[in-house]
Amino acid sequence: MKNLDSVLAAYLAGWAIFFIYYISVSQRMSALRDEVNRLKSLLNKGK
Amino acid sequence: MIKSIVNATVLFVLIALTAYLAFHYAPIEKTMGVIQKIFYLHIACAFSAFVAFAICFYANLRYVFTRQMKADWLGVSAAEVGLAFISVVLVSGPIWAHPVWGIWWTWDARLTLTFVLGLLYVSYLLLRSMIEEPDKRALFSALFGIFAFLDVPLVYFSIRWWRTQHPQPVILGGPGSGLDPRMRVSYLLMWGALTGLLVLLMRTRYGLEALRASVEELRREAEVQ
Numbered sequence: 001m002k003n004l005d006s007v008l009a010a011y012l013a014g015w016a017i018f019f020i021y022y023i024s025v026s027q028r029m030s031a032l033r034d035e036v037n038r039l040k041s042l043l044n045k046g047k
Numbered sequence: 048m049i050k051s052i053v054n055a056t057v058l059f060v061l062i063a064l065t066a067y068l069a070f071h072y073a074p075i076e077k078t079m080g081v082i083q084k085i086f087y088l089h090i091a092c093a094f095s096a097f098v099a100f101a102i103c104f105y106a107n108l109r110y111v112f113t114r115q116m117k118a119d120w121l122g123v124s125a126a127e128v129g130l131a132f133i134s135v136v137l138v139s140g141p142i143w144a145h146p147v148w149g150i151w152w153t154w155d156a157r158l159t160l161t162f163v164l165g166l167l168y169v170s171y172l173l174l175r176s177m178i179e180e181p182d183k184r185a186l187f188s189a190l191f192g193i194f195a196f197l198d199v200p201l202v203y204f205s206i207r208w209w210r211t212q213h214p215q216p217v218i219l220g221g222p223g224s225g226l227d228p229r230m231r232v233s234y235l236l237m238w239g240a241l242t243g244l245l246v247l248l249m250r251t252r253y254g255l256e257a258l259r260a261s262v263e264e265l266r267r268e269a270e271v272q
Contacts, residue, residue: 001080001081002080002081002082002146003080003081003082003146004081006082006085006142006143006145006146007081007082007084007085009142010085010088010089010138010139010142010143011066011085011088013135013138013139013142014088014092014135014138014139017131017134017135017138018131018135018244018248021127021128021131021248022248022251025248025251025252025255026251028255029251029254029255029258032255032258032259032262033258035262036258036261036262036265039262039265039266039268039269040265042269043265043268043269043272046269046272
């Protein structure tokens with residue numbers, strides 16, 4: 001079928017954008033969770 | 048955590064099912080052929096982006112009038128997720144345009160205003176990254192977000208108001224427009240699945256913003272000690 005490769009490219013690019021965005025949010029969340037734990041332990045030591 | 052995995056799995060199955068319907072249930076369009084299958088992703092993402100930007104607009108107005116930080120968190124979450132959706136539109140559009148128009152891009156009203164829409168929300172996020180103080184950041188970005196949303200109706204109506212390379216609307220386009228019933232079902236299911244994805248991404252992003260606020264509060268406590 002003519003242009004099927006373009007259709008697949010569009011769908012793959014679309015899902016890749018969503019996947020990369022989700023991974024980026026997850027990574028930022030993981031970094032913030034580590035920061036929360038670090039700050040909590042710092043505060044506990046100070047008490 | 049388990050709930051998130053279940054939600055993501057259900058959504059993945061739904062998206063796979065709608066993609067299957069778009070490819071196998073919906074008929075092949077007579078003029079453009081198989082390339083028209085991009086329609087289901089392209090248009091559904093555009094409408095989902097509009098929904099996200101409308102949520103951002105509501106949250107920005109709410110912040111300006113109430114100064115609740117939760118409205119600011121909702122605003123930034125909707126802006127970022129909307130930007131992801133509009134990015135899909137800006138990538139899938141040229142892939143569709145090239146075999147049909149013979150060009151990847153042209154600076155007509157619809158395409159230019161959509162590109163500007165993406166730039167406006169990139170600017171919204173950049174503006175936030177440049178202001179340290181949370182209240183000032185929330186207020187300035189809310190005011191900018193209200194201004195940025197003005198481009199959404201311009202994008203929507205551009206193909207009705209001006210002659211453009213971009214085709215005239217087939218959804219809500221008035222007399223003579225419309226979709227084959229099987230195309231309509233496939234499109235609506237795709238839009239439903241993408242709206243589910245929009246909700247999932249926005250909930251996750253909102254959680255990130257709430258966590259960021261906790262970090263800022265803990266940092267202030269640590270500085271006091």
